Amino acid sequence: MLRLERLGTxxxxxxxxxxxxxxxxxxxxxxxxxxxxxxxxxxCERWSEDGPVxxxxxxxxxxxxxxxxxxxxxxxxxxxxxxxxxxxxxxAPARGRGAGARLAASIVERARRDPRMVEAVLLIAPYxxxxxxxxxxxxxxxxxxxxxxxxxxSRRVERWVLPLCAxx
Numbered sequence: 001m002l003r004l005e006r007l008g009t010x011x012x013x014x015x016x017x018x019x020x021x022x023x024x025x026x027x028x029x030x031x032x033x034x035x036x037x038x039x040x041x042x043x044c045e046r047w048s049e050d051g052p053v054x055x056x057x058x059x060x061x062x063x064x065x066x067x068x069x070x071x072x073x074x075x076x077x078x079x080x081x082x083x084x085x086x087x088x089x090x091x092a093p094a095r096g097r098g099a100g101a102r103l104a105a106s107i108v109e110r111a112r113r114d115p116r117m118v119e120a121v122l123l124i125a126p127y128x129x130x131x132x133x134x135x136x137x138x139x140x141x142x143x144x145x146x147x148x149x150x151x152x153x154s155r156r157v158e159r160w161v162l163p164l165c166a167x168x
Contacts, residue, residue, distance in 0.1 A: 002099075002106045004056040007069050008045040011057050012037055014066040018091030026125065027089060029151035056110070058103050060094075067094040070107040074117070078147060078159075082118040084111050086162070088134065100134040108138055108162065117164050123147055123157040135160050 016032060024031040032040075044055045052074040058067050070088035079085060088104040111117055122140050124131045132142075140162035149155035 002058045002067070002102050003061070004058060004106050004110060006045065006047075006049075007041060007055040007057045007071075009038060009041045011066055011069075012041055014091065018066065018093055020092040023089060023092065026128065026131075027151065029149075029153055029155075050114075054110070056107065058099075058106065065093075066091060067099050068103055070103060072107060072111045072114075074114075076121075076150075079121060080119075082116060083121050084114070084117045084119075084164070086111060086120045086122050088131075095130070100130065101137040104134050104138045108164070112164050120162040120164055122160040122162065123150060124160055125149070125155070125157050132160075135162075138162060 012034070015037060016034060019027075019031055021031075047053055047055070053071065054073075055069065055071040057069040059065060060067055068088065068090035070086065073079075073085040073087070074083075076085040086104070086107055088100065088107055090100050090103065108120065111120055120140070122135050124135060140160040143159045143161055145159040146156045147159050149157050
């Protein structure tokens with residue numbers, strides 16, 4: 001399990017340096033601009049630990065370099081009261097080493113701490129086979145439903161679900 005820390009402005013330079021076209025497309029549909037990323041990261045720093053939106057960073061325990069991050073959102077379009085949206089992402093240099101599954105598992109454990117949450121929802125682009133493999137490794141399953149991509153536009157994503165408690 002990887003240690004999660006609050007995503008914040010101290011991560012900006014590594015995110016800007018490590019983003020590539022794949023990450024940009026998945027996160028906001030384009031590359032982060034420094035000022036827009038700084039605004040987003042400042043908002044992340046203000047979110048409360050138990051608030052409805054939590055964004056995390058994960059660093060390599062050996063080197064301290066940022067691997068990626070993810071989040072738990074209790075407020076998002078299409079969620080029921082007992083659902084949370086889970087996200088995870090890796091910077092380009094961290095891909096292909098198994099860090100995605102460990103990062104996603106850490107996000108799932110964080111979501112499981114909230115007794116109000118029964119099920120996690122993941123939105124995955126149909127072409128993102130790496131993210132689909134990570135989702136399967138953490139126990140998520142596709143629902144066969146599609147939804148609008150969170151970054152907007154005409155793109156669609158597939159809806160996946162993951163039970164968060166043993167009796168669901």
